[in-house]
Amino acid sequence: MQFSELAAVFEKLEGTASRLEMTAILAALFTKMDRGEAERIVYLCQGSIAPAYEGIDLGVGEKFVIEAIALSSGQTRPNVEREYKRMGDLGLVAEKLLQKKAQMSLCTSELTVAKVFESFLRLAKLSGHGSQEGKIKSVAELLNNASVLEAKYIVRFTLGKLRLGVGDPTILDALSTYKAGDKSLRVKIERAYNLCSDLGYVARMFFEGGEVAVEKFKPAPLKPIRPALAERLPTAEEIYEKIAKNSEQKEVTVEAKYDGLRMQVHKTGKQVEIFSRKLERMTKMFPEIVQAALEINAKEFILEGEALAYSVKEKRYFSFQQTIQRKRKYGVEAMSKEFPLRLFAFDVLYLDGKDYTQIEYAKRRETLEQLVKKNKTIVASDQIIATNAAQVEKYFQKCIAEGLEGIIAKDMAAPYVAGARKFAWIKLKKSYGAMVDTVDVVICGYYLGKGAREEFKFGGLLGAVLNEDTGNFETIARIGGGFTEEEMVNFEEMLEKIKTKEKPKKLLSDVVPDFWTELKYVITVASDEITLSPMHTCGRVGDTGYALRFPRMVSLRDDKGPEDATTTNEIIEMYEMQRKGK
Numbered sequence: 001m002q003f004s005e006l007a008a009v010f011e012k013l014e015g016t017a018s019r020l021e022m023t024a025i026l027a028a029l030f031t032k033m034d035r036g037e038a039e040r041i042v043y044l045c046q047g048s049i050a051p052a053y054e055g056i057d058l059g060v061g062e063k064f065v066i067e068a069i070a071l072s073s074g075q076t077r078p079n080v081e082r083e084y085k086r087m088g089d090l091g092l093v094a095e096k097l098l099q100k101k102a103q104m105s106l107c108t109s110e111l112t113v114a115k116v117f118e119s120f121l122r123l124a125k126l127s128g129h130g131s132q133e134g135k136i137k138s139v140a141e142l143l144n145n146a147s148v149l150e151a152k153y154i155v156r157f158t159l160g161k162l163r164l165g166v167g168d169p170t171i172l173d174a175l176s177t178y179k180a181g182d183k184s185l186r187v188k189i190e191r192a193y194n195l196c197s198d199l200g201y202v203a204r205m206f207f208e209g210g211e212v213a214v215e216k217f218k219p220a221p222l223k224p225i226r227p228a229l230a231e232r233l234p235t236a237e238e239i240y241e242k243i244a245k246n247s248e249q250k251e252v253t254v255e256a257k258y259d260g261l262r263m264q265v266h267k268t269g270k271q272v273e274i275f276s277r278k279l280e281r282m283t284k285m286f287p288e289i290v291q292a293a294l295e296i297n298a299k300e301f302i303l304e305g306e307a308l309a310y311s312v313k314e315k316r317y318f319s320f321q322q323t324i325q326r327k328r329k330y331g332v333e334a335m336s337k338e339f340p341l342r343l344f345a346f347d348v349l350y351l352d353g354k355d356y357t358q359i360e361y362a363k364r365r366e367t368l369e370q371l372v373k374k375n376k377t378i379v380a381s382d383q384i385i386a387t388n389a390a391q392v393e394k395y396f397q398k399c400i401a402e403g404l405e406g407i408i409a410k411d412m413a414a415p416y417v418a419g420a421r422k423f424a425w426i427k428l429k430k431s432y433g434a435m436v437d438t439v440d441v442v443i444c445g446y447y448l449g450k451g452a453r454e455e456f457k458f459g460g461l462l463g464a465v466l467n468e469d470t471g472n473f474e475t476i477a478r479i480g481g482g483f484t485e486e487e488m489v490n491f492e493e494m495l496e497k498i499k500t501k502e503k504p505k506k507l508l509s510d511v512v513p514d515f516w517t518e519l520k521y522v523i524t525v526a527s528d529e530i531t532l533s534p535m536h537t538c539g540r541v542g543d544t545g546y547a548l549r550f551p552r553m554v555s556l557r558d559d560k561g562p563e564d565a566t567t568t569n570e571i572i573e574m575y576e577m578q579r580k581g582k
Contacts, residue, residue: 003111026174039200051198068139073097091156165505167471192217194419221268224275226419236393259405260308278561292377302350309339344381362412445513458492476538482552
């Protein structure tokens with residue numbers, strides 16, 4: 001496929017806000033491409049050249065791209081910078097400046113999708129002495145052979161600012177529509193995606209093997225499984241009744257809920273990889289977990305748990321704020337001594353060639369306990385088997401007294417539902433007033449400081465939650481409390497780097513902050529309650545949406561990405577629970 005065809009599709013996607021239209025545009029694209037192109041084209045639609053967990057970054061900043069545009073257009077660097085200040089988008093700058101060159105040279109584009117993709121791969125691999133010049137040259141060469149439309153999207157892709165508004169759910173819908181004419185295959189394709197977190201790979205398997213290939217899909221070491229998520233209910237009694245009604249023995253597994261770093265540990269032979277909640281590879285940060293995994297007597301496994309900094313001598317857990325300090329690239333050895341980790345494993349998903357995600361939880365737990373029983377660093381999470389609501393409540397109070405976050409009750413007969421929120425797992429956390437839980441919001445904008453905060457140039461955040469049904473983000477709170485002075489300084493520096501002139505395409509907001517930002521960072525927010533509000537777009541029906549009353553930041557969640565944010569449906573459920581409790 002010619003890259004010009006893909007660029008034309010990108011232009012159509014950028015021009016619509018309708019998810020149905022986007023699905024139709026992508027489905028039409030999939031009918032035109034060869035089987036061998038599926039993987040690459042899906043990655044490019046995601047704005048990447050590999051699955052997110054590979055951590056491959058093109059490593060090209062604005063300065064490099066400005067140089068490349070200057071080289072390919074024949075303009076001076078100051079001229080390019082002037083246009084950028086005026087237009088605010090280097091993709092549009094490239095389109096404009098290369099238009100003049102195209103009119104003079106009458107050159108035509110000969111770029112294919114394969115050629116562009118391979119150029120991006122080579123670009124990502126450039127490092128060391130001379131890599132900066134090499135990256136500028138590589139981008140300039142692509143632009144030299146590009147049409148003006150291709151140039152716009154090459155530049156935006158290089159900078160990680162494709163701005164198509166296309167999320168994974170839309171691509172999943174399009175794959176199903178391409179094959180079945182509707183969304184009937186969506187569940188099967190999504191299940192395969194949830195078991196490997198690699199949509200390009202799933203697309204290739206689907207194009208080559210059809211429906212059968214995704215039906216038979218199994219997890220494999222080194223491809224992280226998208227984590228299962230827990231529902232919430234406000235009381236121990238409701239939790240017990242919800243799960244026990246499906247149990248012949250009326251038994252419910254209740255586990256301690258640890259406020260730490262969720263980890264998925266993969267081992268195959270002598271290779272160990274550790275992935276975060278948002279599927280980042282973080283193996284080098286946790287040498288004690290790697291060593292402990294190597295000591296487990298199994299050739300291959302995937303297990304999941306929550307890691308906390310833990311004092312064996314004092315028999316106490318460190319706070320999340322102390323634990324999160326372990327998530328760093330430098331000073332790993334010193335920090336591992338100051339805050340040694342213990343991984344409280346709570347599930348096994350794969351073991352020596354066998355897919356455990358389809359096996360009932362009681363058997364998975366039994367297998368897990370046998371797997372880690374002699375390990376001192378990776379241990380099974382604490383749990384009880386409850387036969388009534390009073391036992392659930394008693395264990396909950398015990399966990400809170402020990403400084404833990406709460407409990408998670410689990411259906412002993414349920415499989416592991418990757419990437420989904422089901423009532424197979426139900427959490428109960430310590431009270432936040434009328435709120436049954438904290439809320440994880442995506443930062444979508446920020447405000448300048450006023451009054452006592454004027455010196456910080458930071459006065460608060462605009463936060464949004466994720467509407468899973470539409471793929472859009474919807475505002476829910478303007479957060480002005482909970483920040484220390486150090487955090488205000490840090491936010492000013494962090495957000496300055498990702499501020500944008502325009503509202504993100506996937507964001508629905510009537511509120512206008514001083515600065516919009518890319519949808520990148522997630523924070524946990526506590527609030528007095530959820531209220532109805534005409535101001536915010538979360539769950540809006542008519543003129544009324546949902547909002548957080550007196551929100552304040554609890555913590556920055558480096559372990560979560562935008563897709564891990566609290567959902568609009570969760571907010572509505574929490575609001576209904578809150579009303580029942582009044």
